[in-house]
Amino acid sequence: MRAAFMYGAGDVRIDTVPDPVIQQPTDALVRVVTTCICGSDLHPYHSMPAGEASPMGHEFIGVVEETGGEVSTVKRGDLVIAPFAWSDGTCEFCREGLQTSCLHGGFWATGGIGGGQAEAVRVPLADGTLVKAPVGEDSELLPHLLTLSDVYGTGYHAAKRANVGPGDKVAVIGDGAVGLLAVLSARQLGAEQIVLMGRHKDRTDLGRAFGATDVVTERGQEGIAKVRELTGGHGAAKVLEAVGHMPAYEQAIGVVRAGGVISRVGAPQYEDAPVGFASLFGANITLTGGPAPARAYIEKLMPDVLSGAVQPGRVFDRTISLDQTPDGYAAMDRREALKVLIRQS
Amino acid sequence: MRAAFMYGAGDVRIDTVPDPVIQQPTDALVRVVTTCICGSDLHPYHSMPAGEASPMGHEFIGVVEETGGEVSTVKRGDLVIAPFAWSDGTCEFCREGLQTSCLHGGFWATGGIGGGQAEAVRVPLADGTLVKAPVGEDSELLPHLLTLSDVYGTGYHAAKRANVGPGDKVAVIGDGAVGLLAVLSARQLGAEQIVLMGRHKDRTDLGRAFGATDVVTERGQEGIAKVRELTGGHGAAKVLEAVGHMPAYEQAIGVVRAGGVISRVGAPQYEDAPVGFASLFGANITLTGGPAPARAYIEKLMPDVLSGAVQPGRVFDRTISLDQTPDGYAAMDRREALKVLIRQS
Structure with a gap:
């Protein structure tokens, strides 16, 4: 064969x-x-x-x-x-x-x-x-x-691990297929607001069709500020990280609300990352996710x-x-x- | 004054x-x-x-x-x-x-x-x-x-963030006051098995009085093997980390069961730590906790x-x-x- x-x-x-x-x-x-x-x-x-x-x-x-x-x-x-x-x-x-x-x-x-x-x-x-x-x-x-x-199961896993439910404000990092299906899954699970972070218009357009309420094309500190502003000033309670590279992890730390969850389904291309007082611990952030x-x-x-x-x-x-x-x-x-x-x- | x-x-x-x-x-x-x-x-x-x-x-x-x-x-x-x-x-x-x-x-x-x-x-x-x-x-x-x-609220927070409930197998890392009160809290929340990792007999004795079912005095790989053996071979579903130093984090990674939770309440004395495929991600481990x-x-x-x-x-x-x-x-x-x-x- x-x-x-x-x-x-x-x-x-x-x-x-x-x-x-x-x-x-x-x-x-x-x-x-x-x-x-x-x-x-x-x-x-x-x-x-x-x-x-x-x-x-x-x-x-x-x-x-x-x-x-x-x-x-x-x-x-x-x-x-x-x-x-x-x-x-x-x-x-x-x-x-x-x-x-x-x-x-x-x-x-x-x-x-x-x-x-x-x-x-x-x-x-x-x-x-x-x-x-x-x-x-x-x-x-x-x-x-x-x-x-x-991809659909993986996007769904991101949303499930983050315990996305009715009324939630969700940020999705990454406009690849998994990110887009994390958007669709968050919508299925009842999220009220879904902010998709991505830079490719054809992809974010599909994200909107899948249920994204907002699209943020900026990256880094500018993107973080935009997402926090869109989600009421304090960040998104549920962050679905569908990339796997360190900048996406840092983006997730930046946009997550105190007490919130970062759910990763993009296979991490790093082993060590910030998890101490300044990143996860101080604000009681939960880091979850894995292979779906x-x-x-x-x-x-x-x-x-x-x-x-x-x-x-x-x-x-x-x-x-x-x-x-x-x-x-x-x-x-x-x-x-x-x-x-x-x-x- | x-x-x-x-x-x-x-x-x-x-x-x-x-x-x-x-x-x-x-x-x-x-x-x-x-x-x-x-x-x-x-x-x-x-x-x-x-x-x-x-x-x-x-x-x-x-x-x-x-x-x-x-x-x-x-x-x-x-x-x-x-x-x-x-x-x-x-x-x-x-x-x-x-x-x-x-x-x-x-x-x-x-x-x-x-x-x-x-x-x-x-x-x-x-x-x-x-x-x-x-x-x-x-x-x-x-x-x-x-x-x-x-201390009591902090131990309780560790158990709550790990969602400890009836029938759970719990490992508590650290026999300081917070670790001992994490034991007491896990017992209050209905944990079936509570393995306390600590080396000071007077403290672990108090841990037993608070509800620990097992005490593991060994550290490192030996301690990890002992906890995994005690909890059925695959580790503890809920790990309460009440120390804050890197060896305790590594111990937590070692003893946690696939799909399980590490709940930290010892203020981390490190910023970066392993969170990639080999530590948290591959086995769908959740890392949670923070200041109670x-x-x-x-x-x-x-x-x-x-x-x-x-x-x-x-x-x-x-x-x-x-x-x-x-x-x-x-x-x-x-x-x-x-x-x-x-x-x-």
Whole structure:
């Protein structure tokens, strides 16, 4: 089969590799129908040392081709959504809805498991991992359903971890796909005011369509002052940080209200950060967030996607074939595309 | 009057200074009946540069001697408890119970306001700050009530911010007075298991009396392994960090369960700390806490103190006079005393 591999910064190629096969009785073999490129795929695209090839992609919808003997919840022919982490669905963390900490789970494209930017994927622990979608593989809803693999669940996680609820004043940092879907999620959860911080008009326009009440294009101290002014002078009680770089963290500290919450879902590209009296402690700020247990949210978020009440797939603004994947990375890297959808032919 | 001043590290003196007087119509003048030395007073005792004199003390109970014309909730002769921050009681933060972020409030011993380790204190914003205690100044309950100024409220804040509730597995880092009262608070809130990390047997014994189910004396990786083993292998869901030094933060990261909470109430003696994928983010750890709004908890915690259901004042293991205050600092610094009570003659 064909699959995307990264060989180093800026170097993505489509290789032909052996087809995956069932290895464990809990495996399913899934033919990928649609996948996409994640903002987080750009981190190695910027910094990966040249050398070994790494499979890519962690968001996909596909059709089950074959299942191991112990798989019972999905069967051949089912259209399934794969969350960005695979998990057993039975351990104590899965039962609590924290599948990204599954005791037996893991992540795509690591440890001998392939990536989603491929023609097919061996899915470990299929019963715990996959969720059947009640549509056909030609459904126009597929782009929207695909966001349940990661970006929509991740935006939703940001809002849930911040405990966004009716009447809240929320600031969202970052106008990437996750930030925009954090806006949509905050709106779904009843936020009254949603200030989106972002500089790309086409993206912030989509943010307004998703429910942002205000857009702040300024950065740094100017942006902080603007957000604080918009939110009554003392900052936003809930800040959703959907970037992962240090300036976004600093922005979050700047705009959060005393007693408020900073919820991070952009994978931090730093290890140490200010958390002392002057940043978090003195004003009783809570720092929360992490990798979204997308699996936990799929069933909850799917009905509104199926009904058309929300259209999270609007974050996809370019569609390519698997062979065009290297161009897709380049387009996202140059910010010519917000998020690239890959359709298998 | 006499009052304690710190002139530099290790240098506390009792000076005679002018009596405080009413300056604002919202002030009250309080004659201090009992006060104490806080673990946080030891931070400047270790590091304060020599030079100017700083008034000391932020925990006191006293008798109202005089009130300004606008004070209505306390009157001459009332025995009152002062929380460690003064606050107006009416701003948006006070109304939310975050009096440490009061828009018009502040802290004792700063900005021209005296400290509690003195014969008398001018209390600004008396209506918002002081809480009347329904006992006489000779009551045996005074040491217990005095903990409502800070340490008990601070321990309680740690547990509240971590959302400790029935059935929880809690780890408490630090066997100082705040850590011990975090144990007591976690027990009050229904925690099932409370693992106290501390090395001083007399203190951890009091911790057991307050409700600790386990004591771990080991530090570093050994201590972390012990706590994880005691709490089912994956760590404690709620970690109350009552120290404020970096090793305690690292200990908290080590013992917290995936998806869990680290609640800090020991004023951090660092600004930057690990918060990235390997520490907080990857396992969806929440970092919360800050200076306790002790004022918010006084009325809530007082009934159990008055009834004797809890005896938080057991953290005081030495009683001295105001003139002996320098010796009190030295005793706490040498760990000969857990917490020193100062009774006015």
